[in-house]
Amino acid sequence: MKHFKDLFSILCLLFITTAFVACDDDNDEYATDDETILSVPQDDLIFTYEGEAKTINVTASENTFVASVTTGDETWAHVSTANNSVKIVVDENVDQQERSTTLTVKLNDARSRIRVKQDAAPAPEAKPKTFTVPTFTGTDKTFVYKLMDGNTQVGEICREYLCSSGNIDKQAIVVYPMVGNSADLTRGFVVSVLDQVYEEDMPTEVFNVSSEPIHNGSVAFDKSANSISSYIAGTKAAPAQFLSISNSGEIKAVEALSDETLTTAPYYATDASGNNYGIVKIGTQYWMQYNLKTTKLANGSDIATGITGADAWKTTAAYRESSSPENPDAGFLYNAVACGYLGGA
Structure with missing residues (x-):
């Protein structure tokens, strides 16, 4: 009889221990006597310090579950439920310390918990x-x-033609971070993709923002091949109005401008005469938009004009007016000496 009592005590102890262990894992699926089922898909949610929103799906036998964060943390972590999901919105963390809370999902007597952490x-x-x-x-x-x-230049913004077989064949506006004195063409953020306007089946110089949800993608160039090595279309229906760039060159879309804003300045090539030439980026190369029309060498000395003698033309830095003077963007014609080839044409 004593052995029977000892065996019964051991079985009871095993049952209690098993029940305790089964209830100790918050994210195991619950199935109670009244058939309540509740589970969440993960143990942790990590948020950036800027603040963001995340949604998790909940497996539950009823849609009457509730969700909340630790009392007092509702001031920065905001929770709502809809159908079979829980949405948590985390405000910007302005302190240089990580913060955390616990998200608890409850249904009847069942509950599941997720650790919520936000970067400093x-x-x-x-x-x-x-x-x-x-x-x-x-x-x-x-x-x-x-x-x-x-x-200090921290980035470069280009309106350029992107062409990658099967991926893109359009104009786009792209932002690149800087590496030293050059743009890092492997980390382009495609702000917007543009569609060219046609009139009577002829292309015009007008480009409109594409109506497709392909904005805020990325592009990378292979400098040795002067071609796109990677293009990933975005998923936004409209371009981002504001962007941010970090010290490491990471570019993101943001909701609003911060107190610390950057400025933009047009990029020109400038000759010794003080003329500015707009720049166009083609692949990994940069070209002047207009032909040269300086009257001075790089050292500031004048370039002769009106030279008629063959010998003088071969030995003196000289230029002639364009054959299209009515075109203000037409450049001048230079001899080899003006181009730096001493010794004659």
């Missing part, structure tokens, strides 16, 4: 800075802008 804010000098992309209306007569943080 970087030091003020390391925070990404925001900017507005120029419209490229043509007023500045250039297709490349510099993105400036004071006197």
Whole structure:
């Protein structure tokens, strides 16, 4: 009889221990006597310091479950439920310390928990800075802008032609971060994709923002091949109005401008006469939009004109007016000496 009692006690202890272990894992699927089922797909949610929204799906036998965060954390972590999902919106973390809370989902006597963590804010000098992309209306007569943080260039903004077999064949506005004194063409953020306007089946110089949801994608160029090595279309129906760029060159779409904003400046090539030439980016190469029309060498000395003698033309730096003087963008004609080839043409 004593052995029977001991065996019964051991079985009871095993049952209690098993029940305790089964209830200890918050995210195991619950199935209670009243057939309540509740589970969530993950244990952790990690948020950036800027703040963002995430949605998780809940497996539940009823849609009457409720969700909440630890009391007191509702001031920065906001929870709502809809059908079979829970949405949590986290505000920007302005402190340079990580913060966390617990998201609890309840249904009848069942509950599941998820740890919610948010990154600490970087030091003020390391925070990404925001900017507005120029419209490229043509007023500045250039297709490349510099993105400036004071006197330091931190990015480059181009309206350029993107062509990658089977992926894209359109004009686009792209932002690149800087690496040293050059744009990093492997990390392009495609702000918007443009459609060319046709009139009577003929292309015009007018481009409109595409109505397709393909904005905010990415592009990378292979400099050795002067071609696109990777293009990923975005999923946004409209271009981002504001962007940010971090010290590491990461470019993102943001909801609004911050207190620290960057400026844009048109990028020109300038000759010794002070003439500005707009720039156009073609693949990985940069070209002047117009032909040269300087009257001075790089050292500031004058280039002769009106030279008629063959010998003088071969030995003196000289130029002639264009054969199309009615075209203000037409460049001048230069001899080899003016181009730096001493010793004659």
